[in-house]
């Protein structure tokens with residue numbers, strides 16, 4: 001690929017910016033600089049973004065709620081153009097769901113949708129967790145939180161596992177300071193910032209209840225359910241397709257049994273587990289192909305390079321400590337470990 005010399009310059013300045021921000025405290029010219037130089041994402045239209053959302057596996061209720069939100073926002077934007085007053089409703093969101101259920105993926109699309117509708121100028125996503133907002137010393141937290149908010153301006157601030165801001169019982173917990181700063185800035189930058197707080201449903205409800213300011217500002221909740229086994233298989237196939245791999249039928253069957261047997265609950269990684277498993281299967285496939293006797297790697301058929309077999313999926317799963325569920329009596333070879 002041809003290199004664009006301007007990009008090199010930009011990259012150099014970005015590094016410089018990062019250095020500056022690493023060495024200075026207080027207000028942060030370096031971070032500002034590196035943000036300004038970040039290459040803008042290609043602008044996608046609302047129908048394009050909607051199509052990508054629709055292409056996600058499952059998530060029917062999420063898609064419905066996003067569609068409703070987009071319709072509402074479009075009408076609000078149209079009203080604004082006609083000089084009609086804005087409804088005093090909060091546009092900040094709560095994403096409830098276990099890890100790997102698609103929260104970040106949807107948040108990123110939604111951020112772009114805000115831009116496509118002309119509601120946010122940049123439509124980027126800044127993702128942080130507690131550690132990104134809370135400092136170790138008195139006075140640090142407000143500075144840190146402010147800095148993150150400045151980076152997120154004109155885009156979406158996504159706070160993962162936001163409930164962690166409120167859990168500390170110790171005297172020296174600065175989580176509440178981050179929340180106060182956040183609530184204040186949400187007011188100051190009402191038209192330039194959308195905040196999404198995300199996390200496990202149970203803990204998030206407790207978190208929102210802990211502070212009336214939070215409860216009132218985050219009124220819209222979107223729930224991300226755990227994926228069914230069939231959906232996880234479909235996600236694996238989609239993921240494989242994106243990288244031009246295919247699972248042959250026995251591989252799909254083994255995958256299905258592994259996913260059916262994996263223990264569910266808050267600790268289950270959902271689509272993230274599928275991604276990890278896929279990556280492990282790629283490693284196993286590479287080892288298998290490299291071991292084929294008498295054949296040079298360079299002589300392998302294209303289709304061989306693309307195909308993931310049952311043995312690959314199985315080896316990948318074992319690397320993660322998973323075994324297929326034993327739903328086939330004759331395959332006494334495979335036993336559930338749980």
Ligand SMILES: Nc1ncnc2c1ncn2[C@@H]1O[C@H](COP(=O)(O)OP(=O)(O)O)[C@@H](O)[C@H]1O
Nearest residue numbers: 056057058099100101102103104105235271272
């Ligand atoms: N419905 C889906 N269809 C296809 N891929 C998905 C889907 N949900 C999640 N993924 C993939 O799974 C991974 C984890 O998703 P992510 O959005 O980071 O989950 P969360 O933020 O809830 O932990 C990502 O690689 C994402 O692309």
Ligand SMILES: [Mg+2]
Nearest residue numbers: 103104105160
């Ligand atoms: Mg996430």
